[in-house]
Amino acid sequence: MFTEERQAAIIRCLQEKGKVKVKSLSEKFHVSEDCIRKDLKTLENSGKLKRTYGGAIMSQDYPLQRDVIDRRNYHLDKKKIIAEKAFGLIKSNETVFLDISTTNIELAKLLAASRIKVVVVSNMIDILQILVQNPMITVIGTGGTMYQGVNGFMGAATIEVLKQYSFDRAFLGSCGVDMVDCTVTTLGVEDGLTKKAVINSSRHKYVVMEKEKFYFNDSYKFAHFDDINGIVTDEYPDSTIVRTLEASGVRLV
Incomplete structure (x- = not known):
């Protein structure tokens, strides 16, 4: 042939x-x-x-819409599984950061329905609106430049606020990972730099994402595997990826 x-x-x-x-x-x-x-x-x-x-x-294969409104119900069952796992990592009296992420919306719902006393900082309006319903949760918004497509704040002003915090745990959204150079990616520089600021201010850093994102990546690399503690996913990827993650010290949850 x-x-x-x-x-x-x-x-x-x-x-x-x-x-x-x-x-x-x-x-x-x-x-x-x-x-x-x-x-x-x-x-x-x-x-x-x-x-x-x-x-x-296929170059157009991954059906991830860019707007949060469009993504909320995409793979909702998987997002709920991930949210349950992430919820299990959070301890009372911790200060937690929830990044712009439709999976984190589901995590916020679990926190709002719980009796865990925590401080939650977020740059996503949807998350803030859900959490404020629970009087046991101290809810803090970052402010900054508002981006309509993600219904949240990103960029320089948001980063300056994030620098002032020390988070026990952070749960970060992602557009996928690049398994070739062991990096975590997102769509653009503003989101990527904001996520970097969160990582620098956090003790325990987790990426929340569906299994299929192990096979996709986007344009901006905001973290190396060395920068995160774990990836919370609905289902483990294939064994080759699992071995690479283990070798890099990344915990799969």
Whole structure:
């Protein structure tokens, strides 16, 4: 089979399955894994796919809408599982930061319904509105520049406020991880720099995200695996990713 034929066949596999793995493609086409990696790089350069850790996805495959309003009900069952796990990490009398995240909206609901006495700081209006219903929770908003698409605050003014705090735990949203260079990503620089400020002000740092985000990443890298303590997810990813996370000292919850 010629290179062009094999690459066309790879695209067909992607269209049928949504994602492909280097190892399985190597076995399917009877070529080396290095050969497949070169194919994937060529196809990525032409805009036909996006490489991921150990494989590839269609470049437009991840259906994450950018606006929070659109994302609230996407994978809601998985977000509730993640929120339950995150809730179990929080102890009474802690100071907690909840980042802009539709999963953290579910976590806020659990906190609001509980009898845990905590201080919660957040830069997301939805979260503040939910938590203020519980008189046992001291609710603090960061303020700053308001971004309508995420219904929250980001940027320089927000960062200056965050620098003044010392959080026991922080729960950070993410657009995915880059398993090649072991980083956590988000959409843009304002959100990324705000998340960095949270990390610098926190003792225990957790990323909250669905399992599928282990196979996707976005444009801005706001943290290395060394910067976080754990990832709270609905279901463990494949064993190769688990081993990489364990080697980096990242706890999977």
